[in-house]
Each structure stands twice: as C-alpha cells, then as structure tokens.
Amino acid sequence: MGEIIYLTSKENNIIKIFRKLSVSKRERAESGKFVTEGARITADAIRHGFAETVLVTRQALDRYADDFPKKFRESCRVYGISDELAEKISLTESAQGVFAVCRVPEKTDTPLKADGKYVVLFGLQDPGNVGMIIRTADAMGVDGVLMCGSCELYAPKTVRATMGSIFRTDVRVFSDEEELFGSLKKSGVVTSASVLSEDSRDICNCSFSGGQAVFLGNEGSGLPNSVSERCDRRIKIPMHGSVNSLNVAMAGGIFMWEMTREIKNG
Numbered sequence: 677m678g679e680i681i682y683l684t685s686k687e688n689n690i691i692k693i694f695r696k697l698s699v700s701k702r703e704r705a706e707s708g709k710f711v712t713e714g715a716r717i718t719a720d721a722i723r724h725g726f727a728e729t730v731l732v733t734r735q736a737l738d739r740y741a742d743d744f745p746k747k748f749r750e751s752c753r754v755y756g757i758s759d760e761l762a763e764k765i766s767l768t769e770s771a772q773g774v775f776a777v778c779r780v781p782e783k784t785d786t787p788l789k790a791d792g793k794y795v796v797l798f799g800l801q802d803p804g805n806v807g808m809i810i811r812t813a814d815a816m817g818v819d820g821v822l823m824c825g826s827c828e829l830y831a832p833k834t835v836r837a838t839m840g841s842i843f844r845t846d847v848r849v850f851s852d853e854e855e856l857f858g859s860l861k862k863s864g865v866v867t868s869a870s871v872l873s874e875d876s877r878d879i880c881n882c883s884f885s886g887g888q889a890v891f892l893g894n895e896g897s898g899l900p901n902s903v904s905e906r907c908d909r910r911i912k913i914p915m916h917g918s919v920n921s922l923n924v925a926m927a928g929g930i931f932m933w934e935m936t937r938e939i940k941n942g
Contacts, residue, residue: 680749680754680755680756681755681756682755682756682757683731683755683756683757683758683761684757684758684761686761686764686765690729690731690755691731691757691761691765693777694711694729694731694765694775694777695765697709697710697711697777698711698765698767698832701828701831704780704828704830704831708779708780709728709777709778709779709780710777710778710780710830710831710832710835711775711776711777711778711832711835712727712775712776712778712835712836713766713767713768713771713772713774713775713832713836714768714772714774714836715736715739715740715743715772715774716743716839716840717835717836717838717839717840718730718774718775718776719740719743719744719745719748719840720840720843720844721776721778721840721843722744722745722748722751722752722776723745723843724843724844725751726778726779726781726843727751727752727776727777727778728752728753728776728777728778728779729752729753729754729755729776729777730748730752730753730754730755730774730775730776731755731756731757731762731765731774731775731776732754732755732756732757732773732774732775733756733757733758733759733762733773733774734756735759735773736762736772736773736774737756740772740774752776757773759773762775767832768836780830783848783849784846784848787859787862787863788819788820788859788860788862788863788865788887789819789863789887790863790864790865790886790887791886791887792819792820792863792865792887792888793818793819793884793887793888793889793932793935793936794818794819794820794821794822794860794865794888794889794890795809795813795818795821795822795889795890795892795928795931795932795935796821796822796823796824796856796867796889796890796891796892797809797821797822797823797824797826797892798824798825798826798856798891798892798893798894798899798900798903799824799825799826799893799894799897799899799900800823800826800827800892800893800894800895800924801826801827801894801895802827802895802924803827803828803831803833803834803837804833804837804925805895805923805924805925806823806826806827806829806834806837807833807834807835807836807837807838807839807842808837808925809821809892809924809925809928809929810837810838810841810842810845810847811837811838811839811841812925812928812929812932813841813845813932814838814841814844814845815841816929816932816933816935816936817936818845818932818935818936819846820845820846820847820848821845821846821847821848822847822848822850822856822859822860822889823847823848823849823850824849824850824851824852824853824855824856825852825853829842829847829849853902853903853906857906860889863887864887865887865888865889866886866887866888866889866908866909867889867891867906867907867908867909868882868888868889868890868891868907868908868909868910868911869890869891869893869899869903869904869907869909869910869911870890870891870892870893870898870899870910870911870912870913870927870931871893871898871899871904871910871911871912872912872921873904873910875910876910876911876912877909877910877911877912878911878912878914879911879912879913879914879930879931879934880914882909882911882934884934884935884937884938885938888935890911890928890931890932890935891903891904891907892924892927892928892931893924895923895924911931913927913930913931
C-alpha cells in the first residue's frame with residue numbers, strides 16, 4: 677500500500693470519528709460531515725471533491741483500483757485498515773472494504789432557475805425512496821430535488837440509496853414550508869401537487885413548459901391539504917383497474933419523465 681498509513685485499532689481517533697458519523701445525526705449536523713461505504717459511491721465522492729478521508733483495505737485497493745481517480749491519494753487523506761476493522765465499522769452485510777468521511781456542501785443561496793424542472797419531497801420518511809428519487813432525478817436530467825420535512829439527506833441509508841447521484845444532483849433542504857414556497861415563488865416556478873382530488877388534472881393533459889416543480893408527499897398520508905392548496909394546480913397519474921396509487925419513487929419517476937419529455941424531444 678506504499679506510503680498509506682495503516683490503522684489497526686478501533687480506538688484510533690479516525691475510526692471513532694467515522695463510527696460517530698455513521699450512527700449520529702447530531703454528529704453529522706454539528707460537524708458538517710457524513711460517511712460513504714462502498715467502492716463506487718466512494719469513488720464518486722472522491723471524483724466530485726467531497727471525500728476528505730478514505731479508509732480502504734489492502735484487498736479492496738487492489739480490487740477496485742480502476743474505479744478510483746488515478747491521483748485520488750493527492751485529493752484526500754487515505755488510510756489502510758484491516759479486514760477485521762472494515763467489518764466492525766461497516767453498516768452493510770457484505771463490506772467491500774471502502775469507506776470515506778465526506779463534507780456536506782455549503783447551503784447555496786443561488787435562486788432556483790426560472791425555467792428549471794424540480795421535484796419536491798415533502799414529508800417523505802423512507803431513505804430508500806428519497807435515495808431512489810434523487811438517483812432518478814440525476815438520470816432524467818432534472819435541475820434539482822427540493823426537500824422539506826423529509827428524512828435526513830446525509831444519513832448513511834439515504835446516501836447509499838442514491839448510488840452516487842447525491843454528488844451530481846442539486847439537492848436543497850428547506851427548513852420549513854414558508855422558505856420552500858418563498859424560493860419557488862421568487863423564481864416564478866409553477867407548482868403542481870401530486871394528489872387525488874376532484875380538481876386533479878390528468879398528467880397527460882398537462883403542460884410542463886417553463887419552470888416547474890412537482891410536489892410528492894409522505895408515503896402513507898400523502899401531501900397535507902394545506903400544501904396541495906398552496907400549489908398552482910393538482911395533478912395525477914391515470915391508472916387502470918382498482919389500483920389508485922403508486923410507490924412514491926415510482927410516481928416521482930413518471931412525473932420527472934413528463935417534466936423533461938419536451939426537452940428530450942428537442
């Protein structure tokens with residue numbers, strides 16, 4: 677492993693910091709740092725400049741060498757760890773032996789794009805759903821994901837579910853409903869609530885030209901009435917048979933496809 681410093685004790689301060697960040701929301705919030713686990717997502721963190729400290733086993737460094745940027749040792753601190761230590765700090769069943777401590781990006785005050793396409797996650801609590809939506813937004817070319825009252829963005833499960841898209845997507849967390857709507861209104865973005873109501877318009881009959889933001893609500897209770905009524909319109913996905921709802925990540929994918937379809941078609 678060349679000049680890489682080799683850590684052997686779980687009592688090492690670097691290991692302690694990693695473990696605290698893995699389990700403590702408060703620690704992540706106060707330090708402005710979070711963790712990644714896995715070769716691909718850690719390589720993405722390094723490539724996009726978020727990784728500060730990398731922990732890697734000898735075997736993993738050999739196995740995943742092609743996944744890492746060639747000069748990644750120059751962009752962050754790299755430490756070797758034993759397979760046993762990797763197992764102790766891993767939060768997954770099958771540890772790949774690659775971990776990183778990353779910095780949380782500073783909150784931006786850049787206005788939303790007047791012609792941007794956004795998906796709003798209001799009250800979502802499943803890290804898997806949030807991660808999948810961020811990944812889909814990355815794939816669809818959506819301009820950003822806006823979060824309010826949802827699960828923690830930088831919790832390990834959420835980060836892992838994005839599969840690296842968290843480093844390529846503009847994800848903004850709003851403190852409350854007023855801040856969120858204020859930002860959307862300031863940029864003149866049209867807001868649509870994904871709800872089943874009497875005045876909900878079929879998505880197939882909706883135009884998504886110009887700035888657009890589609891609101892997705894909690895997995896069980898959906899969007900609060902107070903939020904859907906503040907939106908410019910209410911929209912729905914037509915369905916056949918007796919099915920009247922979809923998984924929120926699946927529905928979000930359909931809305932994002934429709935929002936960006938005109939762009940894709942040129």
